[in-house]
Amino acid sequence: MSAENGTPDSTAGSPGAGTPGGPRPEPIRFFGTTWVDHSGGYTARRVGVAVGSLAAAAASCFVLRLAYQGFRIADVGSFVTVLMVVMFAVCSALAFRHTWESFTRRPDPARQASLRGLLAIGFVGSLLAYFFRSLTEAPGEGLHREEYETARARHDKRSSRRSGNPGKRRRP
Numbered sequence: 209m210s211a212e213n214g215t216p217d218s219t220a221g222s223p224g225a226g227t228p229g230g231p232r233p234e235p236i237r238f239f240g241t242t243w244v245d246h247s248g249g250y251t252a253r254r255v256g257v258a259v260g261s262l263a264a265a266a267a268s269c270f271v272l273r274l275a276y277q278g279f280r281i282a283d284v285g286s287f288v289t290v291l292m293v294v295m296f297a298v299c300s301a302l303a304f305r306h307t308w309e310s311f312t313r314r315p316d317p318a319r320q321a322s323l324r325g326l327l328a329i330g331f332v333g334s335l336l337a338y339f340f341r342s343l344t345e346a347p348g349e350g351l352h353r354e355e356y357e358t359a360r361a362r363h364d365k366r367s368s369r370r371s372g373n374p375g376k377r378r379r380p
Contacts (some may be wrong), residue, residue: 230367231359239346244356250346258342265335272296272332297331303330307337311348 213268233241238257242248306315306323327334340346 213348218377230363231356233356234352236346236348239349242350243346243349254342254346257347258339261335261339263341265332265339268332268335296332299326299330300333300336301330302328302333304333307334308341311337311341311349314351 219295233244235241236243239250239253240248242250242253276293279292302323303326306327309315338347
């Protein structure tokens with residue numbers, strides 16, 4: 209919407225994606241609406257997201273290694289050290305699974321809020337899920353494409369039924 213006069217902004221969404229008054233594609237983080245027609249450097253963005261998420265996961269593993277070495281230096285005992293390693297491994301596995309599933313269906317907001325702490329601890333798993341998904345498509349593209357195509361089909365069906373002015377119809 210234009211801030212000056214409240215009229216719809218014709219530049220929203222990607223060019224050619226959606227008819228005026230029709231549904232607009234939902235932007236994806238780092239990709240905007242380029243996922244609709246794979247334009248605007250889509251492939252370069254996918255490569256950048258893959259490299260970036262893998263680099264962030266590697267840096268995160270390095271930070272976790274420093275934390276592990278801190279436990280070893282502090283000589284807190286093997287039980288605490290093993291407990292920390294198992295905690296990060298389990299939380300990373302659960303975060304990977306949750307993130308991977310969120311690319312194919314919308315997560316429940318209440319469940320998302322309850323898992324916030326687990327996802328924060330298992331951030332390495334989320335980063336790896338993002339990396340693996342970006343090798344095949346923009347993360348979340350399949351879900352967004354399915355929703356967008358459903359909305360387009362519903363809009364096209366609705367607009368084709370109401371084409372023309374019913375008052376000008378010829379009556380036999």
